[in-house]
Amino acid sequence: MSLPRRALVAAVAAVSLLGLAACGGPAGAEAELAPAKGSTAPDGTTVNLTADQKRVTTPKVDAVAALVPEEIRRRGTLTVADNLGTTPPLEFYADDDKTVIGVEPDIASLIGNVLGLKVEFNPVSWENIFVGLDAGKYDAGLSNITVTEARKEKYDFATYRLDILGFEAKKGSGLKVTGAKDLAGRTVGVSSGTNQEKLLIAWSEEDVRNGLKPIDIKYFQGVEFYLALSSGRIDAYVGPNPSLSFHAKQSGETEVVGTYSGGGADVLGKIAATTRKDNGLVKALNAAIEETIRNGTYAQVLKRWGLANEAVQSSEINPPGLPKTAS
Known part of the structure; x- marks a missing residue:
């Protein structure tokens, strides 16, 4: 398999x-x-899982397309890196095991529509999104990437979704998560190299400072954490709320027992289209997202995947991100 x-x-x-x-x-x-x-999104929306996606589309806007760097315009494609297609409803494979679908590919496709570019999807591991951006292999990353102050030193961002983290636990566990103290002494799973990992580490340190037990952090890089939850090897898993809510809805065995801003307590976390710093593309990405917000196709895409509650009112370029001390 x-x-x-x-x-x-x-x-x-x-x-x-x-x-x-x-x-x-x-x-x-x-x-x-x-x-x-077909399946069901977090808000009960029926989701199309086939390769025939019938994506929401929008017309090209010449004035916005003119903002695209000449090299990309001549090529006619926008190369987009995404994270291996394994996190519904963000980005995952259709039932043909090769077509990448989800809210992130849909947003990327809308951007490509406005810019008059064909979108080329490149499913890679999380770390290779940034390696590829650094090397100029990919024009942009659209893969639930949170804006952070550290990342802003190397990348430019055009926001398109709020960053909300979720805590998933076995149904009936009685666990409720509102802050660090709720996970003191608990065994919690997370994916390494993510902002949720950094939040979990910060919470564990906070618990120790307050005389509580540290969080026992376990690392998972794939869907094997579902089995760990089912078997009781971990008490909870922290990750992007859309994917955890989606899984809980499907399995019937787990539930989301708390949510938290991906930016922590001080900053409203935001998800953004990410591109190499000063390569000239971020203004085009920002203007394209703004156009989709204005014409309503952005809202249609979020509704399609049950994520209307994560909508932004406008796209921002390089807004305040997670601070270095907490990111």
Whole structure:
């Protein structure tokens, strides 16, 4: 079984987590665990999981397209890096295991529409999004990337969504998370190299300063944390709220027991299209997002994936980000 199929099944098909871990070879697994053609987003919206996405589209705007650097305009494509297609409803594979779908690809496609560019998706690991941006391999990253002050030293940002983190736990656990003290002494999973990891580390340090037990942090880089939740090896997992809410809705075995700003207590976290600093592209990205907000197609995309509550009123270039001391 490939990772895309495993990720899609774990997050979308509402199968038993223990059954998923125990499945055998690819042939039997494909027949047993093939996902349904439709699923349900966090707000109850029915989601199209097929390769035939019928994406929301919008016309090219010449004045905005003119802001694109000449090299990219001549090429006619916008190369976009995204994170391996394993985090519904942000970015994941359709039921053909090769078409990348989700709110992030939809937003990227809208940007490409406005700019008159064909969007080329490049699913890569999280760290390779930034490696590729640094090397000029990708024009932009649209992959739930939070604006931080540290990242602003190397990248430019055009915001398009609020950054809300979620805490997922086994249903009926009784756990409620509003701050650091609620996780003191608990075993909590997180993906390394993310802002949620940094928040968790900061909370653990806060607990120790307050005479409480530290948080026992466990690291997961894929959907195997679902099994850890089911088996009780971790008490909770912290990650982007859209993907955790989506999984909880599908599985029926877990629930989101708290949310928190991805920017921490001091800054409203914001998700942004990310590009290499001073490469001339951020103004075009910003203007394209603004156009989609103005004409209503942006709202249609968020509603399509059940994420209307994460909408921004306007796109900002390089707004205040997570501070270095807390990012």
